[in-house]
Amino acid sequence: MSLMGKPILYSYWRSSCSWRVRIALNLKEIPYDIKPISLIKGGGEQHSNIFRDVNPMEHVPALQIDGHTLIESLNIMHYLEETRPQRPLMPQDVHKRAKVREICEVIASGIQPLQNLTVLIYVGEEKKKEWAQHWIQRGLRAVEKLLTASAGKYCVGDEISLADCCLIPQVFSARRFHVDLRPFPIVLRIDRELENHPAFCAAHPSNQPDCPPEVTK
């Protein structure tokens, strides 16, 4: 396996954090190969000794690129931004950059960690739906409020940014947990705006090589 060849993304079809990175790679037109890591099979391949050497947090995604292995989706996206300036996903203006990071962090620290698979297993089957709904609703209320000040066509103004790479997968997770999205009209509008965008479509769970055939659209 050449570490200096095409980047390899350790990914799971339904992982929202893997999906963020897939969108960013697609938007920047960076060719990559996917190495699927099943979060389900045998209790989760992310907990195997082999994968723990890739990512000690036992999470996807991880990206092998430029001879290094990177973990944490926001880190990976910022690395791509710093090393592949084509099709920028961060604005130039420092205040707009802060707005993008705010939305990313609210989702990546304030919503997703509380409803990811590892946490929901620990919460238990009986309580997990209510638990996930509670934290997603709480977080999306804040995101909607931030968007009232920042959104244009997309999350921050009229250019697609890392904030959109985080928002769209989070909306998908919200639907999975049957969260009522009607209180979040700007979130819904941006989701509709991007649902047919080629980079977002190609990154969608249903278009992943490890998506089970019975789920594929």
Place this chain on the structure above:
Amino acid sequence: MSLMGKPILYSYWRSSCSWRVRIALNLKEIPYDIKPISLIKGGGEQHSNIFRDVNPMEHVPALQIDGHTLIESLNIMHYLEETRPQRPLMPQDVHKRAKVREICEVIASGIQPLQNLTVLIYVGEEKKKEWAQHWIQRGLRAVEKLLTASAGKYCVGDEISLADCCLIPQVFSARRFHVDLRPFPIVLRIDRELENHPAFCAAHPSNQPDCPPEVTK
């Protein structure tokens, strides 16, 4: 209240996310005023209508600076880095930058959100200690593993970075929840290295204006 005067940090003495930003401000020698937000009083001042306009996530910290209000600690620290290049807290090298962000994100997305006050109240009094210990131990195991590859005197090489701003407050939280830190020797070494650093000391919970007198060292 002048938005263009000295920056105002909405902070709570024991909040690890507020503490991260206090360290960064101190390291960069940026004068600031603290506006204490009690996370305890009357069910939490962060849930008041007034503060919800400052931060719709109802979390501290928030920073009023340059005529804007910023939320999310990592975002605030990166904004300071982008606008106040003195005493850099991010390396120049893209791979080292990625290492810093990895450690920051593991703590900010993988540990802290699972043991913050809002979540522990939702988990309930009976289970909260075991819950917090579980996620802190899990996360620090990953941090220790990352540090074996990245650490010099500090988290990434021999320069203090944003990773150290995140690590030290997380170690304090670990102690609060009686997590056994002996399995994490590099974490402990860096914690000792920085415990007497003036910027870290001045940011410590016990040195905050809103620290209750009975707690002050």
